[in-house]
Amino acid sequence: MTLRLTNTAKTYPDGTRALLPTELYVDQGEIVSLLGPSGCGKTTLLRIIAGLETPDAGSEIWFGSDNVTSLPVERRKVGMVFQFFALFPNMSVRGNIGYGLKMQKLPKSEIDARVTEVLDMCQLQEFSGRAVDALSGGQRQRVALARAIAPRPRLLLLDEPLSALDAALREELRDELAVLLREFDITAIFVTHDQDEAMAIADRVAVMSNGQVVQSGTPEDLYRNPKSAFVAGFVGNAMRFDGTCEGTKLKLAGGTLTLPGDGSGQDVFVRAEDVQIEADGPLTGRVETVTFLGTHYRIGISGITTDVLASTYVGQNAPRAGETVTAEIKPEMLMLLPKGAAGE
Amino acid sequence: MFRSKTKVLQLAVTLLACAFLLVPTILSVMAGLTVNYFKGISSGLTLKWVYQVWELYSESIFLSIWLALACLIVTLIIGLPAAYGLARHPGWLSRMLEEFISLPLAVPGLALALALLQLYGTLKGFRASWTFILVGHVLYTLPFMVRSILAVLAAMDLKTLEEGAATLGASPWQRFRDIVVPNAMPGILAGALTVVTLSLGEFNLTWMLHTPYLKTLPVGLADSYASMRLEIASAYTLIFFIIIVPLLMAMQWASARAQRIAK
Ligand SMILES: Nc1ncnc2c1ncn2[C@@H]1O[C@H](COP(=O)(O)OP(=O)(O)O)[C@@H](O)[C@H]1O
Numbered sequence: 292m293t294l295r296l297t298n299t300a301k302t303y304p305d306g307t308r309a310l311l312p313t314e315l316y317v318d319q320g321e322i323v324s325l326l327g328p329s330g331c332g333k334t335t336l337l338r339i340i341a342g343l344e345t346p347d348a349g350s351e352i353w354f355g356s357d358n359v360t361s362l363p364v365e366r367r368k369v370g371m372v373f374q375f376f377a378l379f380p381n382m383s384v385r386g387n388i389g390y391g392l393k394m395q396k397l398p399k400s401e402i403d404a405r406v407t408e409v410l411d412m413c414q415l416q417e418f419s420g421r422a423v424d425a426l427s428g429g430q431r432q433r434v435a436l437a438r439a440i441a442p443r444p445r446l447l448l449l450d451e452p453l454s455a456l457d458a459a460l461r462e463e464l465r466d467e468l469a470v471l472l473r474e475f476d477i478t479a480i481f482v483t484h485d486q487d488e489a490m491a492i493a494d495r496v497a498v499m500s501n502g503q504v505v506q507s508g509t510p511e512d513l514y515r516n517p518k519s520a521f522v523a524g525f526v527g528n529a530m531r532f533d534g535t536c537e538g539t540k541l542k543l544a545g546g547t548l549t550l551p552g553d554g555s556g557q558d559v560f561v562r563a564e565d566v567q568i569e570a571d572g573p574l575t576g577r578v579e580t581v582t583f584l585g586t587h588y589r590i591g592i593s594g595i596t597t598d599v600l601a602s603t604y605v606g607q608n609a610p611r612a613g614e615t616v617t618a619e620i621k622p623e624m625l626m627l628l629p630k631g632a633a634g635e
Numbered sequence: 636m637f638r639s640k641t642k643v644l645q646l647a648v649t650l651l652a653c654a655f656l657l658v659p660t661i662l663s664v665m666a667g668l669t670v671n672y673f674k675g676i677s678s679g680l681t682l683k684w685v686y687q688v689w690e691l692y693s694e695s696i697f698l699s700i701w702l703a704l705a706c707l708i709v710t711l712i713i714g715l716p717a718a719y720g721l722a723r724h725p726g727w728l729s730r731m732l733e734e735f736i737s738l739p740l741a742v743p744g745l746a747l748a749l750a751l752l753q754l755y756g757t758l759k760g761f762r763a764s765w766t767f768i769l770v771g772h773v774l775y776t777l778p779f780m781v782r783s784i785l786a787v788l789a790a791m792d793l794k795t796l797e798e799g800a801a802t803l804g805a806s807p808w809q810r811f812r813d814i815v816v817p818n819a820m821p822g823i824l825a826g827a828l829t830v831v832t833l834s835l836g837e838f839n840l841t842w843m844l845h846t847p848y849l850k851t852l853p854v855g856l857a858d859s860y861a862s863m864r865l866e867i868a869s870a871y872t873l874i875f876f877i878i879i880v881p882l883l884m885a886m887q888w889a890s891a892r893a894q895r896i897a898k
């Protein structure tokens with residue numbers, strides 16, 4: 292099923308404009324991630340799609356060719372995985388997963404068969420008879436997913452489903468979730484504030500800021516071609532240079548850089564992995580911090596721009612703190628974005 | 636065996652307090668079983684007095700049980716939706732309403748009874764029927780039911796649980812039936828036992844509201860002490876204990892359980 296939102300906005304009764312008029316299209320079978328910092332309106336948007344929140348007048352929500360804007364939540368046929376799972380404590384794992392099927396008034400034999408099928412898919416067979424409060428965080432997360440998927444919803448909505456888990460488990464379940472969602476072959480919207488999570492799971496990422504979708508695209512597209520300083524900073528932690536542009540030259544405290552195009556009226560950004568410490572580089576600075584991260588070092592260099600510039604260093608002989616180093620940045624790795632771009 | 640003198644002292648005080656409470660109880664119960672109280676146990680044991688109480692007061696006993704059950708049904712019908720409403724819409728208005736429902740706790744039963752008499756005393760049919768006492772009992776026990784359920788409901792994320800059920804296709808009524816009621820059950824059980832125990836044992840208010848043809852268990856007890864042989868009154872006490880003590884214990888157990896869940 293495709294999902295289309297037009298002019299969808301939400302103003303809470305206390306006047307908070309949590310979502311500004313938004314357009315969103317999700318294709319059949321597509322997995323879209325809503326990515327943005329806490330408080331930017333991700334949950335609000337998801338709850339409007341689910342029918343748990345009433346959008347402002349003028350908003351329209353289309354599931355395929357049905358306008359569901361005024362359809363109550365229980366008739367929208369969406370599956371939802373909540374941030375803290377919201378499993379029913381009065382039911383077993385089986386009871387939780389079968390609840391949606393029971394609401395569809397399916398015969399008992401069919402409910403049993405379908406619950407067993409979903410239990411298998413989510414590798415929960417051995418826990419089927421357990422009470423939900425006798426499960427670990429990861430198991431609860433899978434039960435929540437199984438419960439949402441069992442009634443074969445038209446659309447699956449997930450609100451930060453990994454954030455209640457501890458860090459080690461989160462990474463493991465992230466990859467597992469990415470596989471499961473594709474196995475289910477379902478249209479899904481996945482909310483997160485973690486860029487790695489969004490990139491690992493989604494086909495397409497919609498970056499949100501202050502109640503708006505500021506840019507949407509494939510993870511690679513967002514990473515390589517951010518349209519605003521906000522997206523550049525939030526996706527891949529790009530750093531902004533503090534200098535003056537003269538044509539295709541950028542004058543910095545620690546040297547001069549060649550830009551890929553005319554830099555007037557633009558801000559220049561770079562990512563740590565594109566700052567290379569090389570002998571005879573055009574930039575000169577002092578090493579402030581050296582952090583060993585296993586596969587590489589992260590070097591903090593001062594004196595090039597106002598803030599400390601981070602550089603990724605791969606290799607054995609990392610510079611030491613206090614040393615003076617020179618660095619090089621290839622012009623094509625510099626990102627030029629209009630000054631004070633929207634979404635800040 | 637005992638670590639210190641304070642331990643011994645503690646034990647002694649505890650035992651003394653128990654004796655202080657138990658001895659009169661045992662004496663009273665024994666009096667109901669002896670042939671002649673003034674001659675003491677030596678006169679022999681008998682169940683005669685117990686039978687006499689049954690003949691004289693069985694109607695009171697049945698009326699009380701009937702009242703307690705009716706009171707339970709009414710407090711459930713009012714209390715469960717009320718507690719649910721309060722839990723679902725927390726805020727100052729809910730807190731005010733909760734306090735308002737709890738008001739009868741602060742008003743002496745006597746005053747409550749007088750207010751009821753002033754208000755409805757002239758409605759002859761109502762005044763003389765058992766439903767008049769029922770109204771008093773409901774007013775008095777309702778806050779216990781509401782608070783007991785509310786404590787359990789307030790301890791869980793009811794809103795999100797219901798939203799979960801809603802996305803799975805449950806209508807508001809189905810959510811109430813499948814999610815709210817089962818999860819409130821420990822609170823409902825504790826509240827129900829409290830209501831029944833309080834209704835069975837309530838004296839102040841009932842004594843004011845009763846008519847000669849409508850005596851409840853405790854009112855009958857007072858009546859028996861006032862107008863019967865001491866042995867009969869004592870046998871009555873025994874019957875009263877047999878009814879109320881198991882309920883009291885069940886109530887303690889259920890309340891402790893509900894509190895554990897609410898915590
Ligand atoms: N029920 C509500 N009433 C008023 N304001 C709300 C409510 N829910 C969320 N908000 C506000 O709306 C904004 C967006 O919230 P939310 O959608 O939860 O953000 P996110 O999920 O991205 O963290 C926040 O400023 C939040 O404080």
Ligand SMILES: [Mg+2]
Nearest residue numbers: 330333334335
């Ligand atoms: Mg959120």
